[in-house]
Amino acid sequence: MRVTSSSLPAARGSAPARRPPGRPAVPLDRILATALQLVDEEGAEALSMRSLAQRLESGTATLYRHFTNRAVLIGHMVDRVLGEVELDQGALAEMSWDQACQAVAQAMFDTLGKHHKVAPLLIEQTPIGPNAMMLRERCLAVLLGGGLSAGLAARAYASLARYVLGFAIQLAGSDNGAEREQVSAYFHQLSPAEFPATLAVADSLPVSLEDEFAFGLELIINGLRRLHAR
Known part of the structure; x- marks a missing residue:
């Protein structure tokens, strides 16, 4: 159910718009895919315009062509994830x-x-x-x-x-499967006199x-x- 937006085609016969000097533009889809990969691997706190630009081997100015700030970037990335929800x-x-x-x-x-x-x-x-x-x-x-x-x-x-x-x-x-096993073992070793109810359901x-x-x-x-x- 993913919904994507596309830019309007340039007017027929018109010259392509000139970009200011700087790094080449990066496609929006690649930016969002890279941002999602960054968060998946390092966590939400690791996402910044600078860290994302470094992953893209580009500059922050390239990102600001698409997003005015980090909040706007997050909004687009979150929507990309919600687009993966599969509904029949x-x-x-x-x-x-x-x-x-x-x-x-x-x-x-x-x-x-x-x-x-x-x-x-x-x-x-x-x-x-x-x-x-x-x-x-x-x-x-x-x-x-x-x-x-x-x-x-x-x-x-x-x-x-x-x-x-x-x-x-x-x-x-x-x-953390190991931690769950440790917690389960701890519950099974509890004193029947002090924790009879917990011990009764320890298997669950x-x-x-x-x-x-x-x-x-x-x-x-x-x-x-x-x-x-x-």
């Missing part, structure tokens, strides 16, 4: 509103899971790029199509989006972040069903 419109159309809503939220989470270091950048600004707008539109359409009121649909989408983002941000530190601890997300998402959807039923 045919399958969604055959689902009930609650099933479709759950599928959209899961797809968003799966995509951010591939770029978990990008997730913190989503809290810096409300995504309003073309991909973000289309994703929001489709989710709201599902909710409204299911008969939810405008107010409930808006709050439901906002809550789901923040829920997805909150879990996606935690993904960066959830892939710690719960993986993915399982927590799926369980919590089901609770949210169930809550929306009950609100809608009122």
Whole structure:
């Protein structure tokens, strides 16, 4: 569902616009791909106009031809990631509103899971790029199509989006299998006298972040069903 924009063609017969002296222009798509690679590898805090220019083997002036500042760059990069969310419109159309809503939220989470270091950048600004707008539109359409009121649909989408983002941000530190094994072993060694309840469920601890997300998402959807039923 990725949406891209293209520049208008030059007027027929006109001479190509002259660029000021300096480094050659870098295509927007390459800039965004490189920015995303930088964040995936080094984290959101590593992204700056200077660090990105160095990766591109160019100068910051080249970037400022496309973006007025880092915030604008982040907006474009975030929208590029949201454009990777895969939604099967045919399958969604055959689902009930609650099933479709759950599928959209899961797809968003799966995509951010591939770029978990990008997730913190989503809290810096409300995504309003073309991909973000289309994703929001489709989710709201599902909710409204299911008969939810405008107010409930808006709050439901906002809550789901923040829920997805909150879990996606935690993904960066959830892939340490060795640490999970250590925590599990610790729980199993607890004193039955002091921690009988924890020891009773030790075989199920710690719960993986993915399982927590799926369980919590089901609770949210169930809550929306009950609100809608009122």
